[in-house]
Amino acid sequence: MADSLANLMNNEDVLRKVLHRITKGDMNYEDKTLSTPLADIVSTSNEYIFYIDVPGLSKSDIQVQLEDETILVIKANGKRKREDGEEEGCKYVKLERSVVQKIMRKFRLPDDADVSSISAKCENGVLTVTVKKIPPSKPKTVQVAIS
Template sequence: MSTVVDVVNHLLNFPEAIERLGIPSRSNESSENKGNIPVDILDAPKEYIFHMDVPGLSKSDIQVTVEEENTLVVQSNGKRKREESEEEGCKYLRMERRAPQKLMRKFRLPDNCNVSAITAKCENGVLTVAVEKMPPPPKSKSVEVAIS
């Protein structure tokens, strides 16, 4: 029977276990003033597709980069412009929508990714990043050796 310590250790090591399998995952980084971007990752036949909610941000606020040849990094500066009324004497009575925080997510990409063929688009508050897969290497072929 597992102890509570065993279960906690297993949960703490889960991201590393995912990375050993080559599945994109979130890196362990400090959460100092950085928000978490919700993400869906789709493994399509020809590419990996990341869908991230980034409400209130425009495409110029978001940076998508690749670090160390296999780490996809998505981040934003977290600034949102406030809508100002053109009429004088207007003021906000309530502001419930939070401005986006500084956002950052890192994903370790599998070896079969073509990092030079990454596309990103931001539409209706959703950032979509597509990472093209490289074709699989040709399968080895066995040749029968004839003895003469």
Template structure:
């Protein structure tokens, strides 16, 4: 599994500090209903001078079903055990002729954050099927100061 993660990081040039990405493989087909499957949600990560911004696709999931936590002080965890509501036919005699979208969407992604992140100021918002998580960066440590050695 780590070979796949290393290959993905190399292809997409993820910084080493963000390399721990949890992928979950599922052998279920679109028409099958697998209540225990986990989807690997698509994520874009933007590195700005002041913060990291994670954009996660969560179509059809209500924000109340999405959890954003920090484990072990530096692991950002995004998960959901959400269920998407399937629309019923309004008229009698209506029926689905194809069901490809799952109603159960268990989502799990993990990201190891760099030491320069301020985990206590993480914010998250969900709008139009996209979860946006902002992780503020700490200011860089002061540069080393050279002290002049005087002769007495």
């Protein structure tokens, strides 16, 4: 078993294929900073409201799109600014917040979503996307004459 594992580790072509399989999927190896923002979705009688956390991003960094008329896509390629130290010689002791903040989130809209009336606003690190609902049609009653 150890010999087989050693042969596998020394085979560059096999390692390349394994690495390729690992890096395939929703996120490329180069895009390891891509994150999925947290979201709350509220359904009222007239609309759907999406609240998405986008801390540190401005509205110019965020894109709201519609794919295939049914998928709401939220994405951003923003850069969070670092505060420079006030005193000369200051340095960061710990860096946990990403400088480049790439986000992506997709939502499948329900059948009663009115895709022609989508609005969005970004305030205090929260993106709010509102999608109006199509009012239900009233059932038609047809009188049929009996012969």
